[in-house]
Amino acid sequence: MGTPVETVASALPDSARAVLAELATSGAATRPQLGTKLNLSKPTVSAAITQLEAHDLVTAGGHRQGATGRTAVVYNLGPGAGHVLGLDVGSTFVRVRAKTLDGRLLxxxxxxxxxxxxxxxxxxxxxxxxxxxxxxxxxxxxxxxAATSTMVGPVAPEGSRGPAVLEDLRRQLDPPESVPVLVENNVNCAAIAEMTHGAADGVDSFVYLQAGVRIGVGIVHNGSVVRGRTGGAGEIAYLPFPWGSGASPQRGELESYLGSAALMQRCRESWPRGHGTPPAQPAELFALAAQGDSAAEAAVRRHAEDLGNLVTATVAVLDPELVVLGGGIGQNHILLPGVQDAVRRLIWETPITTSQLGNEATVLGAVALAADAGLAELTRTPGTLSKNVRALTR
Known part of the structure; x- marks a missing residue:
C-alpha cells in the first residue's frame, strides 16, 4: 500500500522533497530540467531521484530530446506517491474524483x-x-x-446546522485512520478550481460568484481563500434585501429573489399571452434567448441586470481584479453583456468573465485541495491551498 507518510518524510532530504513537489505541481521533467528549475547541481538531482525511486515515489517514463540533440530520461510521480479523492456533496448531486498528486485522473x-x-x-x-x-x-x-454547501469554519454561528452536517459527513465517509479529511464550502472550492486551472489562473485577487439555485461568493485575496471568522465570508445571500424607503429586509431574501426558482416564476408571470408556453427550466429559457426569442431575451436581460447589481455590491466592497460568474445560472454566457453593462453604469470598470468549468468546478476544486494537502503531508511542507482548511477528525 506504499510507504507511510511519516517514514518517507523523515527519510527524504530537502532536495528530494523539492524534486517531488516540482514533479507533482509542474508535471513530468528530465533531470536537467529539474536542476535548472530548482537551482540544484547534477549530482544533487541524481541523488534525489535515486532516493525517490527507492520509495517508489518517482518512476522513469520515456525519453525527451533536448536542445543539443541529446535525449534525457523523463521522470513522473510513481505509484508510491499515492492518490487523493475530492467530493462535491451537493444537495441534489454528488460527484467524486480520484487523481494522482500530479493531477492524472484515475x-x-x-x-x-x-x-x-x-x-x-x-x-x-x-x-x-x-x-x-x-x-x-x-x-x-x-x-x-469534501465540498459542502454548509458554512465551514472554526466558529459555528448560533443556530447553525453546520456542526451536525459535518459530523454526519465524517461518519459517512469513514476514512482510514491515517488519512486527513478536509472539508470546505462548495463555492470556495469552485473558486479554488478557477484559480488553479480556470478563468482566474494567474490572478491574485478575484471573486467567484455562484448564481443558481443558491447564490454565494468565493473570495480569493493574494492567492488565498478568505473564509472569515465563522467561515461565512462570501455568504452574500444574507445581504439586506430589499433595502429602501419603506422596505423591510428579510433574512435570506436576496437568495430567494435571485435564485433560479424565482427567476422562472418571474419569467412565467411576465411571459406574453399568445407567445407560446413559457419555459419550465432555466436551460430552456437560456436556449430560447440564444435563439433570439424576444420574451426569453427580455427575461434574461432583467436577470442580468439583477446579477449586475449584486456584482456591483461585491466590487464596491472587495475591488477585485476579476469577477468570475459561475453556477447553473451564472455560467450562461448570454448573461455576461447585461451584467457588464449594469456594473459599468453603477461603478468603476471591472473585468468580468464566465466560468469555463461548468458544473465540474466544485469537485475540481475539492480534488485540487486534496492534492495540495496530500503533497504537504508527504513532503512535510506547508500547503498553499489547504492552509487553515478545517479537518474532520475522529
Missing part, C-alpha cells in the same frame, strides 16, 4: 441524490466504490477533501 463518479435520501450517505457509498475500484494499484490514499 476515476470519477456522478450521481443524483434520490428524493428523500441523505447526500452524505450517497457520498460515502460512492467513495467506497471508487476506493474499491482503485485498490492498491495506485498507491496509498493520501488525502480526502
Amino acid at each position: 476515476a470519477e463518479r456522478g450521481e443524483e441524490v434520490p428524493a428523500g435520501e441523505n447526500a452524505n450517505a450517497l457520498a460515502g457509498t460512492m467513495l467506497s466504490s471508487v476506493r474499491s475500484e482503485l485498490g492498491a494499484a495506485h498507491g496509498p490514499l493520501r488525502s480526502i477533501a
Whole structure:
C-alpha cells in the first residue's frame, strides 16, 4: 500500500522533497530540467531521484530530446506517491474524483441524490466504490477533501446546522485512520478550481460568484481563500434585501429573489399571452434567448441586470481584479453583456468573465485541495491551498 507518510518524510532530504513537489505541481521533467528549475547541481538531482525511486515515489517514463540533440530520461510521480479523492456533496448531486498528486485522473463518479435520501450517505457509498475500484494499484490514499454547501469554519454561528452536517459527513465517509479529511464550502472550492486551472489562473485577487439555485461568493485575496471568522465570508445571500424607503429586509431574501426558482416564476408571470408556453427550466429559457426569442431575451436581460447589481455590491466592497460568474445560472454566457453593462453604469470598470468549468468546478476544486494537502503531508511542507482548511477528525 506504499510507504507511510511519516517514514518517507523523515527519510527524504530537502532536495528530494523539492524534486517531488516540482514533479507533482509542474508535471513530468528530465533531470536537467529539474536542476535548472530548482537551482540544484547534477549530482544533487541524481541523488534525489535515486532516493525517490527507492520509495517508489518517482518512476522513469520515456525519453525527451533536448536542445543539443541529446535525449534525457523523463521522470513522473510513481505509484508510491499515492492518490487523493475530492467530493462535491451537493444537495441534489454528488460527484467524486480520484487523481494522482500530479493531477492524472484515475476515476470519477456522478450521481443524483434520490428524493428523500441523505447526500452524505450517497457520498460515502460512492467513495467506497471508487476506493474499491482503485485498490492498491495506485498507491496509498493520501488525502480526502469534501465540498459542502454548509458554512465551514472554526466558529459555528448560533443556530447553525453546520456542526451536525459535518459530523454526519465524517461518519459517512469513514476514512482510514491515517488519512486527513478536509472539508470546505462548495463555492470556495469552485473558486479554488478557477484559480488553479480556470478563468482566474494567474490572478491574485478575484471573486467567484455562484448564481443558481443558491447564490454565494468565493473570495480569493493574494492567492488565498478568505473564509472569515465563522467561515461565512462570501455568504452574500444574507445581504439586506430589499433595502429602501419603506422596505423591510428579510433574512435570506436576496437568495430567494435571485435564485433560479424565482427567476422562472418571474419569467412565467411576465411571459406574453399568445407567445407560446413559457419555459419550465432555466436551460430552456437560456436556449430560447440564444435563439433570439424576444420574451426569453427580455427575461434574461432583467436577470442580468439583477446579477449586475449584486456584482456591483461585491466590487464596491472587495475591488477585485476579476469577477468570475459561475453556477447553473451564472455560467450562461448570454448573461455576461447585461451584467457588464449594469456594473459599468453603477461603478468603476471591472473585468468580468464566465466560468469555463461548468458544473465540474466544485469537485475540481475539492480534488485540487486534496492534492495540495496530500503533497504537504508527504513532503512535510506547508500547503498553499489547504492552509487553515478545517479537518474532520475522529
